[in-house]
Amino acid sequence: MITMRKPNRIRRIAQALSSVGVDVALIFSPENLCYLIGNLIDYSAALITCEGKIVTICSFLEYERAKRETWSDEVVPYSSREYSYLNFKTIRSANLLSAVCSVLIDYGFSKSVIGFEGSFVSSSLYGSLTRQLNEAIFKDVSKLFSDLRQVKDDYEVDLIRRAVKRVEYAFERSIDILSVGVSEFEVAGEALKAMVSSGGKGVFKLPIVASGVRSALPHGRASSKIIGESELVILDYVAPEEWYYGDLTRTLVTRPVSNKHEKIYSIVVEALNNAIDSIKPGVKCSEVDRAARSVIVKYGYGDYFIHSTGHGIGLSVHESPRLSSSDSTILKPGMIVTVEPGIYIPGFGGVRVERDVLVTDDGFEILDSYPVDLIVV
Ligand SMILES: [Mn+2]
Numbered sequence: 001m002i003t004m005r006k007p008n009r010i011r012r013i014a015q016a017l018s019s020v021g022v023d024v025a026l027i028f029s030p031e032n033l034c035y036l037i038g039n040l041i042d043y044s045a046a047l048i049t050c051e052g053k054i055v056t057i058c059s060f061l062e063y064e065r066a067k068r069e070t071w072s073d074e075v076v077p078y079s080s081r082e083y084s085y086l087n088f089k090t091i092r093s094a095n096l097l098s099a100v101c102s103v104l105i106d107y108g109f110s111k112s113v114i115g116f117e118g119s120f121v122s123s124s125l126y127g128s129l130t131r132q133l134n135e136a137i138f139k140d141v142s143k144l145f146s147d148l149r150q151v152k153d154d155y156e157v158d159l160i161r162r163a164v165k166r167v168e169y170a171f172e173r174s175i176d177i178l179s180v181g182v183s184e185f186e187v188a189g190e191a192l193k194a195m196v197s198s199g200g201k202g203v204f205k206l207p208i209v210a211s212g213v214r215s216a217l218p219h220g221r222a223s224s225k226i227i228g229e230s231e232l233v234i235l236d237y238v239a240p241e242e243w244y245y246g247d248l249t250r251t252l253v254t255r256p257v258s259n260k261h262e263k264i265y266s267i268v269v270e271a272l273n274n275a276i277d278s279i280k281p282g283v284k285c286s287e288v289d290r291a292a293r294s295v296i297v298k299y300g301y302g303d304y305f306i307h308s309t310g311h312g313i314g315l316s317v318h319e320s321p322r323l324s325s326s327d328s329t330i331l332k333p334g335m336i337v338t339v340e341p342g343i344y345i346p347g348f349g350g351v352r353v354e355r356d357v358l359v360t361d362d363g364f365e366i367l368d369s370y371p372v373d374l375i376v377v
Helices: 011-019 030-037 060-067 095-104 125-131 142-148 156-177 184-197 213-215 259-277 285-298
Strands: 024-027 044-049 054-059 074-079 113-116 137-140 208-211 230-241 244-253 310-312 319-323 334-341 343-347 349-352 355-359 364-366
Touching: 011 030, 011 044, 011 142, 024 137, 024 285, 030 044, 030 142, 044 095, 054 060, 054 095, 054 113, 054 156, 060 074, 074 095, 074 364, 095 125, 113 156, 125 137, 156 184, 156 230, 156 355, 184 208, 184 213, 184 230, 208 343, 213 230, 213 343, 213 349, 213 364, 230 349, 244 259, 244 349, 244 355, 259 285, 259 343, 259 349, 259 355, 285 334, 319 334
Parallel strands: 024 113, 054 074, 113 137
Antiparallel strands: 024 044, 044 054, 208 230, 230 244, 310 319, 310 334, 334 355, 343 349, 355 364
């Protein structure tokens, strides 16, 4: 019995496929699978026809979960041999790919235009696909999916709001125990505990906790380093809600605070606010990047802002569009992007502040409410 209801976006996906002449799309990547069936099922792939019918093909081990916890119209399990205790039929296949191919053939798609994820499928997988379905025409639909995923519907926005709240809860809990003498690992552990125990469902990664000279490393994941006095500490956490992510960064400083700490912190916040203020429908992503960068350049720290200003978030922590000088994507209502300027001074330390921003019909809404004032511990 399938109980989950298909969301409206399935119709949009089907229409998009049909408009480019694709009869059926074959999805393997975890993020697009979540987008298509509403959950991450291991050892699975899914097909969506241009009429919007969804068939999930999965290992027999995942059959019950795929039936109950996705909105697939049909679930086809496969197994490499017969198991007498199973109360459902499986197709006999040694692996997922052959199972998928036999389903495509069974459903009459052996001579169709089949969409596939060119940016995900390996060349060996692509080779096997085209060998087993040698009369079909294959068309890359990676960009079609990433373009659709850029604009979130109300349900997706709500999940990201909740993910953002979970990051804020992790800030509260981990900053409570953060002090001189505590290791970065301990801070990261407290953050992870808060995210998991509060019910976050998704993929967890070791949080970024980078103190002292390590804070000059933009992606300094937690280490055994002990937090010392007068150090900048970057906390960059990603928390999930039903496979959607919130992604926030705050920078703290341990006492005693120096003028240089305060100065670079205030420049970063000015850049952050200037970039956020520039966000509205019709604006190019590169213009938002310029709004952040121009502030940092003005104060003479341009060479120390070594990454782009932000990125889309959703089912991936980093997805399109990018707030970078080379992305000319036009912002649209429903897009959610991070804005995260930073200054990194080798041998001294770094500051980054990151907020998650929804593009609205007439401007923007900041989804997080955790203070952006310099936190001193
Ligand atoms: Mn980010």
